[in-house]
Amino acid sequence: MATPSAAPRRIVIENAAIATVDAHDTEYATGHLVVAGNRIESLGAGRAPEGLENVVRRIDATGHLVTPGLVNTHHHFYQWLTRGLATDHNLFDWLVALYPTWARIDESMVRVAAQGSLAMMARGGVTTAMDHHYVYPKGCGDLSAAVIGAARDMGVRFTLARGSMDRSEKDGGLPPDFAVETTEGALAATEETVWTHHDASFDSMTQIAVAPCSPFSVSTELLREGAALARRLGVRLHTHGSETVEEEKFCHELFGMGPTDYFESTGFLGEDVWMAHCVHMNDSDIAAFARTRTGVAHCPSSNARLAAGIARVPDLLRAGVPVGLGVDGTASNESGELHTELRNALLINRLGGHREAALTARQALRLGTFGGAQVLGRADSIGSLEPGKLADLVLWKVDGLAHSSIADPVCALVLGAAAPVTASFVNGRQIVENSRLLYADEEQLARDTRAEARRLARIAAQG
């Protein structure tokens, strides 16, 4: 009788260009990568080693670039149902226009919106997603379980940033009074979400962060107590910061200091924190982020859509600040794709002061992969292709009409048209094949998201 092999099931990928995004930016013009179980076992130039046992699949990846899976570091899934509204507004006017609609969401809407958001990202090479959810109307159901379930069903690695708002119009904030939670209620619900869902393990598929929404929708107490709660529970902290000139003015008027100084005064800077946007930062703000190792989620399309400005990404990187990329909510970035943000990050930053020296194509790829893993606190397990790391990786087809004459595959991915995903793996498990999701029905999702968007619009119109 044959002895059952103890070797894990192996998948061998060969004949691909590989960009590892490791510390040395190692690349192979033609190389191989071996997945064993849920880990990357080996990779290198040329063909895979002979004699590997338990190989269940061999992929001839000729004409492809293999990269780490993309990591999205800022999003609001529920906004999938409010795309294409208030399209010519700045941030504050846009928020005031949309809050009354957002305050009508329920569990069914949030589940479908999460499925739509995740589907759009996953078929474009995202293997780790995040959702900063901060709207919890009374009686809305278990929204955290709904979005976590959607990510699990689609096979995407996931961080839920459990958001909150407790500073409404009556306290000088921006949201209407009926759209916010109490400070105590928000903290208790956040702690409960961590206890119920957070998995701190190396190959965790679900993590929770504490994420009060922004200086203009959250009390100082909630920021301070939120930071203390995250540290007590050993989870990460997230919020929006320094997004617009209006926010900067708000902070000076209410707190007598700019956003970065305000965050520091509440304990909201640190190596366990990442912040979305960080557009309006002076040199001392950047130095504070560098000193405290606070991370940044750079969202170039959303910043452009809301006329927020251009984040100083080259200066942040030179100062040593960890920077990842974010789609941001799809009410301010209707495309909802991350692979096109690689290109937008490069192009938009070249419109800033550093011009052509702003970002290289390889730096843009690093922002979307390893940089994202850093700001989510997962750089030890994901974000680069290295032996021992989790097998989250993408095969981009770069030999079609759109890309075949572009001289270099990394430039084809970053500067060319959105590249098709032939295969995407999360935790060693394939979730996309030939740009189609293996665990979701896109046509059904298109119908479901449209129906729920219309239902939300109807309810909101009733007031």
Ligand SMILES: [Zn+2]
């Ligand atoms: Zn946001």
